[in-house]
Amino acid sequence: MIKFIRVTEQACGEVRLIPTSSIKEVSVDGNGSVVFDGEGRFFAKESIEQIETQLLRDEFAKAALVSASVEENLLPYDLAAWAYKTADEMIKERSK
DSSP states (O other): OOOEEEEEETTTOOEEEEEGGGEEEEEEETTEEEEEETTSOEEEESOHHHHHHHHHHHHHHHHHHHHHTTOSSOOGGGHHHHHHHHHHHHHHHHTO
């Protein structure tokens, strides 16, 4: 499964998803983190920790979806919101 991170292109402010496999370098400057992808473009994020938290949140949401298969009272359109709410709770618990 391909993992993506949400970034903001510095030149035009466009928000986009890039695959983590295309990341060649992440560095920190005065404004946050700069991600260089395989095409040499660069993108800004607030911090390296935010990138890591976003990836962790997606992993936790994926794990929550697996457990949702035993939940009988969740409708399909509720699954994503439930999975990310559960992921946020996992991250909160993990940081204790």
